[in-house]
Amino acid sequence: MxxxxxxxxxxxxxxxxxxxxxxxxxxxxxxxxxxxxxxxxxxxxxxxxxxxxxxxxxxxxxxxxxxxxxxxxxxxxxxxxxxxxxxxxxxxxxxxxxxxxxxxxxxxxxxxxxxxxxxxxxxxxxxxxxxxxxxxxxxxxxxxxxxxxxxxxxxxxxxxxxxxxxxxxxxxxxxxxNISALAARDQGRPKRDAFVGMLPPKLALMMVNLSGLPADNAMSSRSGTILDPFCGTGVVLQEAALLGFDVYGTDLAEKMVDYSKANMQWLAQKHPIGQVQIEAGDAIEHRWKSPIDAVVAETYLGQPFSAPPAPDKLQKVVRIVSEITTKFLQNLSAQIEPGTPLCLAVPAWRDANGNFTHLPILHDIEELGYQWQPLEHVDVKHLAYYREDQIVARQLLILRKI
Ligand SMILES: C[S@@+](CC[C@H](N)C(=O)[O-])C[C@H]1O[C@@H](n2cnc3c(N)ncnc32)[C@H](O)[C@@H]1O
Known part of the structure; x- marks a missing residue:
C-alpha cells in the first residue's frame, strides 16, 4: 500500500x-x-x-x-x-x-x-x-x-x-x-466487442488502484508491470498504461489478442505510454515472462444472462467458471513472487431478490496460495460491481500472493 x-x-x-x-x-x-x-x-x-x-x-x-x-x-x-x-x-x-x-x-x-x-x-x-x-x-x-x-x-x-x-x-x-475523457476511452477505441463484455474504463481504473500497487507518475522510473491474463479488448491494459505502468496482456482468443494490440496502438498515438506486451495464451497453463508486479483482470465470467437462470443451469455455469478460475489461480500462483498484489473481477450471480451466488472457490483462497488484503473501512470479502438490472455481477477480489 x-x-x-x-x-x-x-x-x-x-x-x-x-x-x-x-x-x-x-x-x-x-x-x-x-x-x-x-x-x-x-x-x-x-x-x-x-x-x-x-x-x-x-x-x-x-x-x-x-x-x-x-x-x-x-x-x-x-x-x-x-x-x-x-x-x-x-x-x-x-x-x-x-x-x-x-x-x-x-x-x-x-x-x-x-x-x-x-x-x-x-x-x-x-x-x-x-x-x-x-x-x-x-x-x-x-x-x-x-x-x-x-x-x-x-x-x-x-x-x-x-x-x-x-x-x-x-x-x-x-x-x-472527467466523463468525456472516460467516454472517449470507452467508445472511441477502434476495437470493441459486446460479446466478451468490456469493462467500463472507470471500473478498470478502479481495479488497478484497488490492487494496491503504487503508481508512479514519472514515466522514466519503472513503476511496475501489470499482467492481465484475460485481457479481452484491453481495457485494463489501457487504464494501467495511462497510470504509468508497463502492461502485459494475454488471452485465449487470437481475435482478442489482435483487438488488444489495435486498441493499445490507438492509445499510444494519443498518450505517452510505457511498454506493452500482448500474446495469446490459455490462463490455465500459460508461462508468463517476468517481471509481474501486479495482476489485474476480469476473468472468464461464463455466459451472459438477461434473466436469472434455472438452478440447475446456474450450478452448471458455476462449476465451469470455478474450474477455470481455480486452474488459473494455481497456474499463476506458481509464477509470481510472494506479496504480489492482485485485483480480479470474477462473476457472482444475482437472483430476482438481489441475493448472490458466489464462486465456491472463495472459501479456498488460502489453499490456492493467496490471502485477502486487509481493508479497514470496507468488507473486502463482499465488494461487487453491478447495475440493478444485471444478473452477472462482478465480484472484486483484492488479494496478495502468500
Ligand atoms: C470477461 S472477458 C474480459 C474482457 C476484458 N476485461 C475487456 O475489457 O475487454 C474474458 C476474456 O477471457 C478470455 N478467456 C476465456 N477463457 C480464457 C482462458 N482459459 N485463458 C485466457 N483467456 C481466456 C476470453 O477470450 C475473454 O476475452
Missing part, C-alpha cells in the same frame, strides 16, 4: 454509485489512516498536494475543505457562505463562475439558487461579476460540473456543502470526474 509522503490537504471526496468500492480505492491509494468516513456520500481524506481526480475511478468530485460547522441548517450555512465569499472575492480579477452543490441534506434547488443570487448581488456592489450555474437538484451533476470546468481554475468555483453525521463541511472543488 502506498504510504503518502506529504498528506498535506484536508479534502472531501464524493463517492460514486457504489460507495464501498470508492472508499476501498481511496484506502488503497492513500492509506486507511488518511481516509475517514464522513457521510453516506462522502469521505474525508488527507490528499497529497499533487492529487489528480483523473487518476481515480470511484470519486465523482473532490474538494479542499475550507470550513467546518457543527449542526448548521441551510439558512445559517447560506449566510456564512455569502458573508465569507463577499469578503474573500471583493478584489478578484475577472468574472467568476460559481456552482453550489449540497449533499446529505434535502435543500430545495431554488433555496441554493437564492444563496448564489444574494452573493452575486453583494459582489456586484463591489464591482465584481459572478455567473451562477443553475441547480436543477441540490447537487450539480458530475456532467454539469465537468462541462463547466468547475474546480479546474481559480475563477471557476464549485462549493461542495456536505452534511455528515456530526458536522457540515464546505469545500472548494478541485475537479469532477
Amino acid at each position: 502506498l504510504q503518502v509522503n506529504n498528506p498535506n490537504y484536508d479534502a472531501i471526496c464524493l463517492l460514486g454509485r457504489q460507495p464501498e468500492l470508492s472508499i476501498a480505492e481511496l484506502e488503497q491509494l492513500y492509506g486507511a489512516q488518511n481516509v475517514h468516513p464522513f457521510s453516506n456520500d462522502a469521505v474525508r481524506v488527507q490528499l497529497p498536494a499533487d492529487f489528480d481526480i483523473q487518476r481515480i475511478g470511484g470519486t465523482t468530485k473532490s474538494g479542499r475543505i475550507v470550513a467546518e460547522f457543527k449542526h448548521t441548517d441551510w439558512p445559517a450555512a447560506s449566510r456564512a457562505i455569502i458573508r465569507y465569499y463577499d469578503k474573500a472575492w471583493a478584489t478578484r480579477e475577472g468574472k467568476t463562475t460559481l456552482g453550489i452543490s449540497v449533499y446529505g441534506q434535502d435543500v430545495a434547488p431554488r433555496d441554493i439558487q437564492r444563496t448564489g443570487l444574494a452573493l452575486k448581488q453583494a459582489l456586484k456592489k463591489r464591482g465584481q461579476s459572478l455567473r451562477l450555474v443553475p441547480n436543477d437538484a441540490a447537487a450539480l451533476s458530475t456532467a454539469t460540473s465537468h462541462h463547466n470546468k468547475l474546480g479546474l481554475s481559480d475563477n471557476k468555483v464549485e462549493l461542495l456543502v456536505v452534511y455528515g453525521k456530526r458536522s457540515m463541511l464546505v469545500a472548494e472543488s478541485t475537479g469532477a470526474q
